[in-house]
Amino acid sequence: MSVLDSKVPGGPIEKKWSAHKNNIRLVNPANKRNIDVIVVGTGLAGGSAAASMAELGYNVKAFCFQDSPRRAHSIAAQGGINAAKNYQGDGDSIYRLFYDTVKGGDYRAREANVYRLAEVSVNIIDQCVAQGVPFARDYGGLLDNRSFGGAQVSRTFYAKGQTGQQLLLGAYSAMSRQIGKGKIKMYNRHEMLELVLVDGKARGIIARNLVSGKLERFSGHAVVIASGGYGNVFFLSTNAMGSNATAAWRIHKKGAYFANPCFTQIHPTCIPVSGDHQSKLTLMSESLRNDGRIWVPKNMEDVEAIRKGTKKPVDIPAEDRDYYLERRYPAFGNLVPRDVASRAAKERCDAGYGVNATGEAVFLDFASAIERYGNEQATMAGMANASREKILEMGREVVKAKYGNLFQMYYKITDDDPYFTPMKIYPAVHYTMGGIWVDYNLMTTVPGCYAIGEANFSDHGANRLGASALMQGLADGYFVLPYTIADYLADDIRTGAISTETAEFDEAEKAVKDRITSLMSIGGSKSVDHFHKRLGKVMWDKVGMARNEQGLKEAITEIKAIREEFYKDLRIPGAMEEFNPELDKANRVADFLELGELMAMDALTRSESCGGHFREESQTEEGEAKRNDKEFTYVSAWEYTGNVSEPKLHKESLEFENIKLVERNYK
Amino acid sequence: MKLTLKIWRQKGPNDKGQMATYPIDGIDGDMSFLEMLDVLNEQLIHKGEEPVAFDHDCREGICGMCSLFINGEAHGPDRGVTTCQLHMRKFDDGDTIYIEPWRAKAFPVIKDLVVDRTAFDRVMAAGGFVSVNTSGNTQDANAIPIAKADADKAFEAATCIGCGACVATCKNSSAMLFVSAKVSQLALLPQGQVEARDRVLNMVKKMDEEGFGNCTNTGACEVECPKEISLDNIARMNREFMKAALCHED
Ligand SMILES: Cc1cc2nc3c(=O)[nH]c(=O)nc-3n(C[C@H](O)[C@H](O)[C@H](O)COP(=O)(O)OP(=O)(O)OC[C@H]3O[C@@H](n4cnc5c(N)ncnc54)[C@H](O)[C@@H]3O)c2cc1C
Ligand code: SF4
Ligand code: FES
Numbered sequence: 061m062s063v064l065d066s067k068v069p070g071g072p073i074e075k076k077w078s079a080h081k082n083n084i085r086l087v088n089p090a091n092k093r094n095i096d097v098i099v100v101g102t103g104l105a106g107g108s109a110a111a112s113m114a115e116l117g118y119n120v121k122a123f124c125f126q127d128s129p130r131r132a133h134s135i136a137a138q139g140g141i142n143a144a145k146n147y148q149g150d151g152d153s154i155y156r157l158f159y160d161t162v163k164g165g166d167y168r169a170r171e172a173n174v175y176r177l178a179e180v181s182v183n184i185i186d187q188c189v190a191q192g193v194p195f196a197r198d199y200g201g202l203l204d205n206r207s208f209g210g211a212q213v214s215r216t217f218y219a220k221g222q223t224g225q226q227l228l229l230g231a232y233s234a235m236s237r238q239i240g241k242g243k244i245k246m247y248n249r250h251e252m253l254e255l256v257l258v259d260g261k262a263r264g265i266i267a268r269n270l271v272s273g274k275l276e277r278f279s280g281h282a283v284v285i286a287s288g289g290y291g292n293v294f295f296l297s298t299n300a301m302g303s304n305a306t307a308a309w310r311i312h313k314k315g316a317y318f319a320n321p322c323f324t325q326i327h328p329t330c331i332p333v334s335g336d337h338q339s340k341l342t343l344m345s346e347s348l349r350n351d352g353r354i355w356v357p358k359n360m361e362d363v364e365a366i367r368k369g370t371k372k373p374v375d376i377p378a379e380d381r382d383y384y385l386e387r388r389y390p391a392f393g394n395l396v397p398r399d400v401a402s403r404a405a406k407e408r409c410d411a412g413y414g415v416n417a418t419g420e421a422v423f424l425d426f427a428s429a430i431e432r433y434g435n436e437q438a439t440m441a442g443m444a445n446a447s448r449e450k451i452l453e454m455g456r457e458v459v460k461a462k463y464g465n466l467f468q469m470y471y472k473i474t475d476d477d478p479y480f481t482p483m484k485i486y487p488a489v490h491y492t493m494g495g496i497w498v499d500y501n502l503m504t505t506v507p508g509c510y511a512i513g514e515a516n517f518s519d520h521g522a523n524r525l526g527a528s529a530l531m532q533g534l535a536d537g538y539f540v541l542p543y544t545i546a547d548y549l550a551d552d553i554r555t556g557a558i559s560t561e562t563a564e565f566d567e568a569e570k571a572v573k574d575r576i577t578s579l580m581s582i583g584g585s586k587s588v589d590h591f592h593k594r595l596g597k598v599m600w601d602k603v604g605m606a607r608n609e610q611g612l613k614e615a616i617t618e619i620k621a622i623r624e625e626f627y628k629d630l631r632i633p634g635a636m637e638e639f640n641p642e643l644d645k646a647n648r649v650a651d652f653l654e655l656g657e658l659m660a661m662d663a664l665t666r667s668e669s670c671g672g673h674f675r676e677e678s679q680t681e682e683g684e685a686k687r688n689d690k691e692f693t694y695v696s697a698w699e700y701t702g703n704v705s706e707p708k709l710h711k712e713s714l715e716f717e718n719i720k721l722v723e724r725n726y727k
Numbered sequence: 728m729k730l731t732l733k734i735w736r737q738k739g740p741n742d743k744g745q746m747a748t749y750p751i752d753g754i755d756g757d758m759s760f761l762e763m764l765d766v767l768n769e770q771l772i773h774k775g776e777e778p779v780a781f782d783h784d785c786r787e788g789i790c791g792m793c794s795l796f797i798n799g800e801a802h803g804p805d806r807g808v809t810t811c812q813l814h815m816r817k818f819d820d821g822d823t824i825y826i827e828p829w830r831a832k833a834f835p836v837i838k839d840l841v842v843d844r845t846a847f848d849r850v851m852a853a854g855g856f857v858s859v860n861t862s863g864n865t866q867d868a869n870a871i872p873i874a875k876a877d878a879d880k881a882f883e884a885a886t887c888i889g890c891g892a893c894v895a896t897c898k899n900s901s902a903m904l905f906v907s908a909k910v911s912q913l914a915l916l917p918q919g920q921v922e923a924r925d926r927v928l929n930m931v932k933k934m935d936e937e938g939f940g941n942c943t944n945t946g947a948c949e950v951e952c953p954k955e956i957s958l959d960n961i962a963r964m965n966r967e968f969m970k971a972a973l974c975h976e977d
Contacts, residue, residue: 130791
């Protein structure tokens with residue numbers, strides 16, 4: 061098996077990044093003007109990268125499938141972004157953020173990358189404030205923070221429940237400035253469907269113009285993939301409807317290794333599934349766990365009464381409630397990491413204590429917080445005799461100021477008012493830690509092809525801590541890639557513009573055309589969604605929150621069968637060269653049907669449990685995930701061999717020089 | 728629920744387009760409006776007909792991609808929500824629902840219910856930003872305290888999702904609410920004040936060039952805006968514009 065070269069620079073961990081920046085090659089401003097960079101994706105990662113590289117002088121071509129770069133899925137991020145600013149003086153530091161992230165990821169991330177992430181996190185907040193991002197502030201006019209899971213400090217910066225929106229609009233406005241200057245050429249409603257290699261280097265892409273349906277060629281000296289995560293392989297997830305794996309999968313099939321595909325994050329607090337018609341699941345931000353307490357009834361009679369509607373949650377006295385996270389994990393309580401919280405919810409529901417008709421829901425209750433805040437307000441206002449009703453009213457106002465949009469979202473979807481009754485929540489697919497393998501420079505195994513943001517695998521190990529994806533996307537795009545890419549592009553200052561009228565582009569375009577033509581000509585009887593839902597069900601049941609050998613083997617067989625049927629019985633209406641959303645979906649689902657199989661294979665080879673990857677065969681007596689460091693302290697990097705069912709596994713072994721591997725403990 | 732849908736069908740920008748009628752059954756109150764359209768499209772595909780094209784992505788009211796004029800109202804009858812957050816419990820069994828695209832000169836129809844809103848992006852590129860490069864050595868984020876009240880107001884303006892409902896609702900197809908939200912956000916923050924003058928002049932100029940109409944203070948935009956962006960922003964932008972225009976003459 062080959063050894064992957066992570067290109068992590070030497071020296072002590074605190075010095076690696078600054079030393080590396082001093083040592084890598086640069087491209088001078090005049091030469092940057094002769095270099096084109098393609099950026100696929102305009103989320104936090106792609107948007108920040110495109111803007112920063114254009115500011116530096118490169119000619120950027122940016123792509124997104126939505127009608128505007130501002131609509132990338134990052135817009136939906138709710139709760140916040142971490143940074144080791146230690147503004148609260150609660151003992152935070154770069155080292156502590158680094159440590160929490162490595163531990164939260166259950167020791168399956170690369171130390172040097174995580175340290176760098178923690179290091180540049182402080183610059184992100186400065187940069188965003190300078191752009192006019194309106195973060196939440198306290199009455200003194202300084203930035204406010206909240207806490208997120210897996211940390212015992214308050215380091216999360218936020219803008220109500222719309223942090224992603226505000227950060228993305230910041231990156232979008234930075235892009236807009238460069239679009240206005242002509243340094244970024246923006247291609248909206250374009251979907252990348254192929255990577256073009258020339259002499260083994262990434263030199264361009266084939267994209268489909270989603271309005272005309274025509275295939276178009278674009279060249280560049282480097283190609284950056286910032287296309288987000290692949291959670292939609294499960295059909296139902298908190299991702300946007302269009303989120304997909306196609307860009308990542310296409311580069312994988314051209315030589316980029318896919319790392320840890322089975323590392324999926326199931327988020328504990330989402331609105332439960334309500335019926336078959338459901339098209340997506342809605343997240344209720346982790347920030348709610350700052351103030352919400354999670355519980356189910358202790359007694360089965362109460363569970364049944366609640367399901368029947370003869371009892372309401374408020375009718376159940378405190379002593380008959382099981383605040384199971386507080387019970388099992390007193391040190392972290394409701395703020396345990398996501399994987400731990402999700403499994404604990406599943407454990408209670410599997411034991412029969414689920415509080416809705418499907419038996420798959422637990423309560424997230426704000427009553428104590430409302431009362432606590434109300435009392436605080438009354439004291440501050442000097443209202444010694446405030447009535448209980450008045451106190452609760454004031455408490456609700458405080459909660460509204462913190463989480464108003466989330467409460468409204470919950471109310472609109474469920475028709476239940478969470479100011480007066482606990483929310484019902486259940487885990488749902490949310491994020492993918494796995495992704496394209498990259499080295500320290502964020503380059504994939506294809507020379508000149510980079511992957512940033514959720515699309516790569518780099519920083520979160522087997523479980524991502526809340527508020528760290530936004531941090532990673534912006535770190536990659538604003539502060540890492542613009543430096544590291546120069547080292548590669550330094551060889552291209554004399555290359556000149558790359559022609560798209562070459563055999564390589566002809567061939568790549570033909571391959572895409574043939575693929576689409578074959579999909580369009582199946583002429584079967586079932587819609588794309590039909591297959592996507594079936595794939596999603598297999599993935600959720602067998603490659604979801606808990607996995608075992610037998611289930612994974614079955615999943616592999618079943619996914620293959622669905623894929624075969626897809627190519628026999630799919631129906632796509634309309635034509636290729638027109639606006640055709642069904643065809644857009646078919647291209648994406650075709651790739652999910654292959655990726656799903658790889659995820660199952662990866663989960664099968666990793667017979668340990670770690671982070672979000674829970675193998676039932678590998679658990680402690682208390683049902684906690686049991687790692688096997690002796691055999692599995694490595695990154696699985698899968699190479700495409702020409703047959704999707706026979707990928708080749710490469711291993712990058714992980715060295716821990718700064719953090720000792722111990723059992724993760726949140727008790 | 729049993730419903731009758733009257734939906735605008737238009738093959739492309741040059742097609743004339745017309746309303747088509749689709750009866751639909753088995754709709755549940757818990758479905759979102761777009762899930763109801765998913766059901767219709769699934770049936771159309773099954774029958775070998777062309778599904779109805781509509782824009783959407785996040786389906787949780789934040790990306791601004793969904794649109795739809797429903798029974799004469801942008802984003803339908805509910806307040807403070809986008810079409811993707813509108814639920815069928817707002818309708819009654821037997822209702823007839825009219826579904827049309829945004830209609831405005833600056834938003835040409837691409838297909839069926841899908842329109843081209845890139846005019847908004849071009850207005851943004853004319854000045855909707857602070858000119859600060861990425862450097863890693865900008866001043867510390869807490870160097871300039873910002874009064875909470877101003878920060879909150881800037882945030883409220885910044886929650887605009889760029890959906891275009893304000894334009895679609897306005898009888899003049901004015902983009903004032905959208906543009907003023909960005910101008911206000913940046914005018915309220917110290918970081919945005921340096922370029923405030925040029926920003927407002929450039930964005931307003933671009934807005935006029937793109938073919939958006941004038942604002943006659945009808946206020947319909949505020950009512951239909953899914954993010955409840957306030958008319959105060961328009962007043963603030965007008966003040967900024969007057970200030971800038973006066974200074975410009977010096
Ligand atoms: C509901 C929700 C809430 C979240 N809340 C938080 C939070 O509070 N804190 C936090 O840290 N993280 C949060 N996350 C995670 C975080 O939002 C994402 O991981 C992150 O935004 C991903 O950013 P990205 O730039 O990598 O990709 P995305 O924002 O997903 O952008 C992908 C881009 O790629 C484009 N694209 C994709 N495929 C193609 C293609 N083939 N061709 C052309 N373009 C393509 C898209 O158009 C888009 O522009 C949340 C996630 C969800 C789902
Ligand atoms: S102001 Fe309101 S209606 Fe107009 S684009 Fe923004 S969010 Fe939409
Ligand atoms: S689909 Fe994103 S706002 Fe409606």
